[in-house]
Amino acid sequence: MTHTTSQQNAAALRAALETPDASHRLQAALSAGTRPDPEFIDVLVARCAVEPDFFVRDMLTWALVRQDRAPTPRRSFRGSHPTRPRRAARPCTPCRRSPTPPSGAPSPRR
Template identity: 60%
Template sequence: MVPINTEHATTQLIAALAADAPSTRLKAALTIGTDPHPALLDALVARCGTEPDFYVRDMLTWALTRLPTDLTVPRLLNELASNESQARSQALHTLSKIGDPRAWPAMTPELLRDPDDEVARAAWRAAEAVVPEGHERELAETLATQLGRGGREIQRSLSRALIALGTVIEPILQRALTSDDPVIAAHAAATEKLLHDPDAAFEPAVKEAKRIYALGNERQD
């Protein structure tokens, strides 16, 4: 491939990132990632916020990870203030891939509880990837406030983020098991099961947890 070392080449690639055909946009992102150049950082980040195609977004993220982190991390952190949910979620997704601990201060409780499910999911993954040693319990406490949120995929994403923090989550899950909300209690039980048996399937674990919770209530009655 021709090196990206001229203003003309840069202009062509920026235009290709906005082309109508997804294949053209994908090829442009691949070219940029293969021969990364800081001059294209802003164009990559901007396109992440609007790109409709999953595979192109994935290639854009890969291209960003190929650039120097001293440039990408601050730029991505700025993107977290965007009013556009996709811009925030894609910036978080890329930060999770980079795994730079400098992103940790941005993983605020407000971001981890973002009302947009996709932003919240991306924030959970990013926070788990950048949490400094010794802050795992703090992060787990915040993540646990989201137990019971959303449907199966959202709940599974939260469980994965919690489990990645290790056994520090056990007392937090034990506390959540006593919740008056059966959805929270079932989600906590399923997460605890997965913590000790990573090969277990998530959905059966949730169903079993709900069944046990219901039986327990019947006995109390």
């Protein structure tokens, strides 16, 4: 498949994934996984981020898994890091044990 044809197929996939009918989006994701193409990766990742239907998201994930292993993780995680820094974690505080009962008081049973 030539690069131009791949780009055209990716554009067609993008258009199919933007239709309002979930069954058409599901079919498009199934098709993308059945015939993997490196040009599909960015389209699939972008759609996974906004797809409202669970079953379509599941099929998009499957289609991503079916793509070539080399570029997929690098492209998938590109946008997964937050743009603002996270707050530092609070230091762990030790667990507090219940106070020792006064002498002569019965100890609780465990």
